[in-house]
Amino acid sequence: MIFILPLLAVLIGYLIAKFLKPSSSSTFKLLLSFSGAYLLSVTVFELLPEVYEHSGKEIGVFILLGLLFQIILEFISKGLEHGHMHHNPNTQQFPLMLLVSLGIHSLLEGFPLNESSHLLYGVAIHKIPVAAILSIFLFNSKIGNIKAFLFLLLFALMTPLGSWLKLQFEFIQTYAAYLNAIVIGVFLHISTTILFEASKNHKFNASKLGVIILGIILAYFM
Structure with a gap:
């Protein structure tokens, strides 16, 4: 499942992009909010206690490094990880730096997936809206369908690759707590950004609040 579910999530995201219009769909924004709430909750309920149980307070340094690292990555991706797409849609060049x-x-988020089925579900749910936005950008761009498909394929494979590397190489398992701490920082940044930015003009939205609460409840009890 840790290899199949992330791939399936990207496929679902592509299908959503094909048949819906996520940029203007309230349903899509609710899915984005739910994914952020679920991912944040799993991080707080499971990943955080686990890394602190087996490590000292220095593990917090790696959590903050992960948060800072994600900020750097978003300078390149323009925030696609949390549901934004600011790249030029008319580009003819293959978006290598975005990839x-x-x-x-995606590689980093694959490392801890074998440790928690809840986290696996959270990452998969998170990938659906990201893949949808990415699909819209790629197929509306001028890079061609073959390159667009290649981009999506490579993107889909990176998370399973991270999980595979974790299982195959002992040195990754040796430093798993520190790698997981970095991933926690990444997840904290992405999930909180999703929740803070999902409401237009930051107005109260009962539907959004409802799906956030649902995400928290499911992460706690499932």
């Missing part, structure tokens, strides 16, 4: 940024992010 590098998303690839590193």
